[in-house]
Amino acid sequence: MDARLREQQIASHTGLVHHVARRFRGAADYEDLVQVGMLGLIHAVDHFDSDQGSSFSTYAVPSITGAIRHHLRDHSTSIKVPGRLQESAARVSRAVDQLTQQLGRSPTVAEIAQLTGTSQDSVLEAIEANHAHTTVSLEDEQSPLGSLGIIDSELEAVETRMAIRQALQALAPADRSVIEQRFYQGRTQSQIADDLQISQMQVSRIIGRTLTQLRASLGGI
Amino acid sequence: MSVAISLPAQAGYAGVLRTTAAAMAARCNLTYDRLEDARLAIDEAFAQVVAFAEPDATVECTFHEAPGDLRFVVSSATRLLAELPTDSFSWTVLSALADELRAEVELGRLAIHVRLLEPQDVHA
Numbered sequence: 075m076d077a078r079l080r081e082q083q084i085a086s087h088t089g090l091v092h093h094v095a096r097r098f099r100g101a102a103d104y105e106d107l108v109q110v111g112m113l114g115l116i117h118a119v120d121h122f123d124s125d126q127g128s129s130f131s132t133y134a135v136p137s138i139t140g141a142i143r144h145h146l147r148d149h150s151t152s153i154k155v156p157g158r159l160q161e162s163a164a165r166v167s168r169a170v171d172q173l174t175q176q177l178g179r180s181p182t183v184a185e186i187a188q189l190t191g192t193s194q195d196s197v198l199e200a201i202e203a204n205h206a207h208t209t210v211s212l213e214d215e216q217s218p219l220g221s222l223g224i225i226d227s228e229l230e231a232v233e234t235r236m237a238i239r240q241a242l243q244a245l246a247p248a249d250r251s252v253i254e255q256r257f258y259q260g261r262t263q264s265q266i267a268d269d270l271q272i273s274q275m276q277v278s279r280i281i282g283r284t285l286t287q288l289r290a291s292l293g294g295i
Numbered sequence: 296m297s298v299a300i301s302l303p304a305q306a307g308y309a310g311v312l313r314t315t316a317a318a319m320a321a322r323c324n325l326t327y328d329r330l331e332d333a334r335l336a337i338d339e340a341f342a343q344v345v346a347f348a349e350p351d352a353t354v355e356c357t358f359h360e361a362p363g364d365l366r367f368v369v370s371s372a373t374r375l376l377a378e379l380p381t382d383s384f385s386w387t388v389l390s391a392l393a394d395e396l397r398a399e400v401e402l403g404r405l406a407i408h409v410r411l412l413e414p415q416d417v418h419a
Contacts, residue, residue: 182321
């Protein structure tokens with residue numbers, strides 16, 4: 075592509091970068107997000123093949139989103155959970171696993187409270203603290219695909235399935251395995267935790283984080 | 296008993312519902328497995344409703360509490376003209392989490408009904 079055309083192409087789509095960056099506002103410095111998003115846009119400009127039939131926006135949005143998400147993963151500033159809460163989250167996490175072993179089933183909040191010697195409200199607080207650093211981002215008003223009118227264009231069912239498969243393929247293998255076990259094979263979080271020899275709280279964090287990721291990359295699909 | 300919450304149709308508010316869903320699951324004496332399912336399900340249902348909401352819409356969420364049985368309905372004015380698509384990943388997730396699941400579009404409102412039951416014999 076000639077350099078002038080490339081410049082033009084990039085300049086005329088910076089709005090798209092801002093649009094995607096706004097969705098992650100609060101997760102990092104906005105200007106940083108735009109800068110990183112621009113790299114995603116440039117990558118898309120350089121790799122877009124108009125013969126494939128899809129529009130440039132459809133092609134560029136995942137590329138921009140991916141660049142930003144990659145940046146956030148590398149520079150994640152998690153919400154600071156107070157030390158007291160961190161401790162009680164760790165205690166609750168251990169209690170969940172211990173009780174699951176003892177009872178042969180997942181424990182209730184009342185049972186966890188009894189074992190840890192705290193109130194049910196404190197247990198709930200600990201569960202929220204456990205999720206705090208996974209729910210930091212993605213404060214979006216609308217999904218970018220939705221407001222670009224892509225959802226409205228009614229993707230064919232086949233394309234939807236393809237998009238889902240691609241989004242799943244893009245996950246880290248360990249994350250993908252957890253998602254597949256939970257949502258396609260109907261296994262519970264405690265069963266998965268037992269298999270992987272990790273705590274159930276870790277499993278629930280993986281699921282929460284991965285679903286947020288998938289939702290961002292799939293838009294409303 | 297029922298608890299109702301109104302909130303803006305903006306994804307940033309999902310946390311309010313997650314926290315409430317966890318508290319309601321505890322009130323229903325659901326196990327931790329189901330409590331985590333409830334948090335994910337409300338998140339997913341809310342995201343679906345928001346994705347198809349009218350601009351500036353308000354989302355209504357009502358929780359119904361019973362022993363071992365948590366039901367909630369998430370709804371808002373929608374720009375959907377027909378049924379909610381059920382070939383989405385969101386719907387797959389919701390189907391895996393919920394014991395009962397139903398979406399209806401009626402009089403310009405999209406409502407997603409979700410029910411989570413405690414299958415295990417838990418002595419309160």
